[in-house]
Amino acid sequence: MKAAPAAQLRLLDLQTVDTALAQLAHRRRSLPEIAELDALARELSKLEDERVRAQVAVDDLDRDIARLESDTDQVRARKRKDEDRLVGGGLPARELTALQHEVESLTRRQGELEDAELALMEQREQAQANLDGVTERLSATRANRDEAQRRHDETLAGISRDEEFHRTARQAVVADLPGDLVSLYLKVQDSAGVMAAALVQGGRCGGCRIEFSGSERARLKAAAADEITRCEDCRRIMVRTSESGL
Structure with missing residues (x-):
């Protein structure tokens, strides 16, 4: 699946909102x-x-x-x-x-x-x-x-x-956001929990915080900017930027 880098960044805004809603729901219960x-x-x-x-x-x-x-x-x-x-x-x-x-x-x-x-x-x-x-x-x-x-x-x-x-x-x-990107995001949420999209930082997935192997780093570096990439370990959608450490 492909999505413009700007749309991928915008997906992080959706993740921020969903995380806030999840925190409010937890606060309501506790x-x-x-x-x-x-x-x-x-x-x-x-x-x-x-x-x-x-x-x-x-x-x-x-x-x-x-x-x-x-x-x-x-x-x-x-x-x-x-x-x-x-x-x-x-x-x-x-x-x-x-x-x-x-x-x-x-x-x-x-x-x-x-x-x-x-x-x-x-x-x-x-x-x-x-x-x-x-x-x-x-x-x-x-x-x-x-x-x-x-x-x-x-x-x-x-x-x-x-x-x-x-x-x-x-x-x-x-x-x-594109409809297919939102659909993928919701599908990942069903299996991975509230956090379905994470920013790649310092050569790590922002979701599971596991450092990428050499082959994983090479795969992500070679992927086109508009290609949707997912973590091999937690399967979350990974959003790459110029500061991702790749």
């Missing part, structure tokens, strides 16, 4: 915010589970405290009723004695219930503090996630702008 967002998502899931457990602990204690308060109120009401009967007088001695014993028993029971309720209230205070701490950490982590997402989106927007710029430039370069 943004540090991606790993940060993944880590924050795991942390948020962990904290949310912890928050649910802490909330359940508070709710369970509230339910137990409410039950004890109800029991205590019932004991107080019954005790008050018995005390009113004692104050009212007129009871037979045996019934009076039994009523006094019941008031004493209810007093002890009320004390037990109040002590149990106090213990639960202390536990509830600690459980609430734990819930508040988890909620605070959850809020801070969400703020960190939102900030990381903002940076991620902002960086992606910049990458998208750069990609659009290079795609526009690529279209202009391709329009300047």
Whole structure:
């Protein structure tokens, strides 16, 4: 295949644009915010589970405290009723004695219930503090996630702008090149990767950086300026200039 030396040089412009696009694609895939967002998502899931457990602990204690308060109120009401009967007088001695014993028993029971309720209230205070701490950490982590997402989106927007710029430039370069040269370039890209065309410098292929053998150097030196040459080792298109060291 033949192409004018100017077209071969222009092919390097296409390679430059494609390399830039490949670098932008790699940057898009490997943004540090991606790993940060993944880590924050795991942390948020962990904290949310912890928050649910802490909330359940508070709710369970509230339910137990409410039950004890109800029991205590019932004991107080019954005790008050018995005390009113004692104050009212007129009871037979045996019934009076039994009523006094019941008031004493209810007093002890009320004390037990109040002590149990106090213990639960202390536990509830600690459980609430734990819930508040988890909620605070959850809020801070969400703020960190939102900030990381903002940076991620902002960086992606910049990458998208750069990609659009290079795609526009690529279209202009391709329009300047012969169709068969572009077809060969794309074919080489399929097998060699992003770099399909490389400048020959210092007697080396700019793609694989392998120094030419004597026979390879002679072959390239003898080739016409408009002949498309390819590296024997990496098969990339080699672009020769007066500074190629041949």
